[in-house]
Amino acid sequence: xxxxxxxxxxxxxxxxxxxxxxxxxxxxxxxxxxxxxxxxxxxxxxxxxxxxxxxxxxxxxxxxxxxxxxxxxxxxxxxxxxxxxxxxxxxxxxxxxxxxxxxxxxxxxxxxxxxxxxxxxxxxxxxxxxxxxxxxxxxxxxxxxxxxxxxxxxxxxxxxxxxxxxxxxxxxxxxxxxxxxxxxxxxxxxxxxxxxxxxxxxxxxxxxxxxxxxxxxxxxxxxxxxxxxxxxxxxxxxxxxxxxxxxxxxxxxxxxxxxxxxxxxxxxxxxxxxxxxxxxxxxx
Numbered sequence: 001x002x003x004x005x006x007x008x009x010x011x012x013x014x015x016x017x018x019x020x021x022x023x024x025x026x027x028x029x030x031x032x033x034x035x036x037x038x039x040x041x042x043x044x045x046x047x048x049x050x051x052x053x054x055x056x057x058x059x060x061x062x063x064x065x066x067x068x069x070x071x072x073x074x075x076x077x078x079x080x081x082x083x084x085x086x087x088x089x090x091x092x093x094x095x096x097x098x099x100x101x102x103x104x105x106x107x108x109x110x111x112x113x114x115x116x117x118x119x120x121x122x123x124x125x126x127x128x129x130x131x132x133x134x135x136x137x138x139x140x141x142x143x144x145x146x147x148x149x150x151x152x153x154x155x156x157x158x159x160x161x162x163x164x165x166x167x168x169x170x171x172x173x174x175x176x177x178x179x180x181x182x183x184x185x186x187x188x189x190x191x192x193x194x195x196x197x198x199x200x201x202x203x204x205x206x207x208x209x210x211x212x213x214x215x216x217x218x219x220x221x222x223x224x225x226x227x228x229x230x231x232x233x234x235x236x237x238x239x240x241x242x243x244x245x246x247x248x249x250x251x252x253x254x255x256x257x258x259x260x261x262x263x264x265x266x267x268x269x270x271x272x273x274x275x276x277x278x279x280x281x282x283x284x
Contacts, residue, residue, distance in 0.1 A: 140255035141190030202265030212273030
């Protein structure tokens with residue numbers, strides 16, 4: 001009989017200050033065949049990074065302080081740049097997502113999630129990892145323009161998982177509303193130079209105004225409008241994260257600031273339109 005080769009075992013550094021979560025994730029990952037070294041805090045994680053080699057880093061973002069996970073990611077990127085890095089967060093925080101892009105983290109996992117899916121994600125990314133190839137760099141607007149369809153699709157998937165938004169039952173087309181046009185407006189603005197010193201260079205958006213009226217008619221609350229806008233920002237940053245190899249990092253920060261400003265401006269206009277619709281009496 002021909003001897004079979006032993007399966008490749010990837011070594012994971014798992015960092016989480018929650019004892020229960022850390023124990024559960026460690027057991028699940030080991031059950032899937034991974035070698036796991038667990039650390040309960042940043043100090044332990046840094047010691048392991050300095051003394052051992054890892055294929056994968058999985059770290060909680062807040063443990064216990066906001067941003068502690070970034071310290072671990074930075075250390076791993078500096079010491080072991082080829083390691084796969086995954087950030088775990090209890091909520092899709094926009095600033096965290098932006099920082100993850102700048103640190104070139106490979107993935108952000110939002111709690112709660114199935115541990116089995118985490119193992120599958122790690123295995124898939126490790127199997128599909130290829131040597132880095134130098135690619136022509138692109139501006140944020142260029143990337144988002146060719147990814148509009150996937151941005152809408154990803155946003156819809158996130159929205160469907162939101163308990164806050166699913167109080168109102170809508171079809172997929174009704175749920176996305178004017179989102180494709182809002183993203184198009186954002187891309188257009190990203191293509192324009194910012195030549196003023198104003199707080200915001202945002203301009204009137206007919207799509208944002210129509211979106212606010214639509215959401216009022218659909219039964220959304222103002223809080224739901226804010227929540228879906230927050231999901232949009234996270235989705236946009238997630239799209240950039242998925243295109244790290246194409247990003248022109250020298251121009252990333254001003255473009256990210258433009259995204260945040262434009263999405264906030266669109267939300268403001270939608271909210272104003274929503275409130276106007278609420279104050280307008282329905283014709284008999």
